Amino acid sequence: MKHKINFDRDRLTLVGNLFTPDDFDESGRYQAVIVEGSFTSVKEQMAGTYAEKFAEQGFVALSFDYAHYGESEGQPRQYEAPAEKLSDLKAAVT
DSSP: OEEEEEEEETTEEEEEEEEOOTTOOTTSOOOEEEOOOSTTOOTTTHHHHHHHHHHHTTOEEEEEOOTTSTTSOOSSTTOOOHHHHHHHHHHHHO
């Protein structure tokens, strides 16, 4: 099952899709994974496909748009900043 979520990183709102197993129980414990694609991709591309497959195998899986891409905030758009992407990943883990 796919759920749209938001989380913050340095006053920017990042947008992701959280995939859960069909039999997901909020009181249960699950292994989790964050799936990201290449630096310029968005969550609906490769990352979303893999995250969905992980959920089918019982994982909770998150794919999200890096800052400056897709539905996430950040100006300028399509701004390539590897250090910011690392901060985005740290925020996703948190």
